[in-house]
Amino acid sequence: MGAALIAAATGHTDRSGAPGALLTETADRYFVRFGFISVERDRLPVTLAGSDQLQGAFPDSAQEMLRPPDHGHRH
Numbered sequence: 001m002g003a004a005l006i007a008a009a010t011g012h013t014d015r016s017g018a019p020g021a022l023l024t025e026t027a028d029r030y031f032v033r034f035g036f037i038s039v040e041r042d043r044l045p046v047t048l049a050g051s052d053q054l055q056g057a058f059p060d061s062a063q064e065m066l067r068p069p070d071h072g073h074r075h
Contacts, residue, residue, distance in 0.1 A: 006034050010067060019045055020067035023058045028065060036065040 013020045021044050022031065028038060041054070041064045048054055 003034075006031075010034055013067070013069070017069050019069045021045060021048055022065050023053050023062040024065065025059070025062050028063045031065050034067065036067045039064050039066045 010020055020036065022036065024031065028036075043066060044054070044064055
């Protein structure tokens with residue numbers, strides 16, 4: 001079920017041309033199979049800077065992950 005939800009969300013971001021981003025403390029290796037890569041927090045889209053997650057809802061120890069907007073077009 002989790003993989004289906006991620007596929008639906010990444011499909012939406014692929015169609016919109018937006019990058020996907022997430023924070024995780026335990027599942028970074030899981031998300032790699034969906035095209036997410038570990039990045040530094042300052043590499044996340046600036047539009048997320050005001051999000052609750054980046055304003056303290058997630059601890060600083062959370063791993064930042066980004067799925068480039070062109071991921072869905074790779075072969």
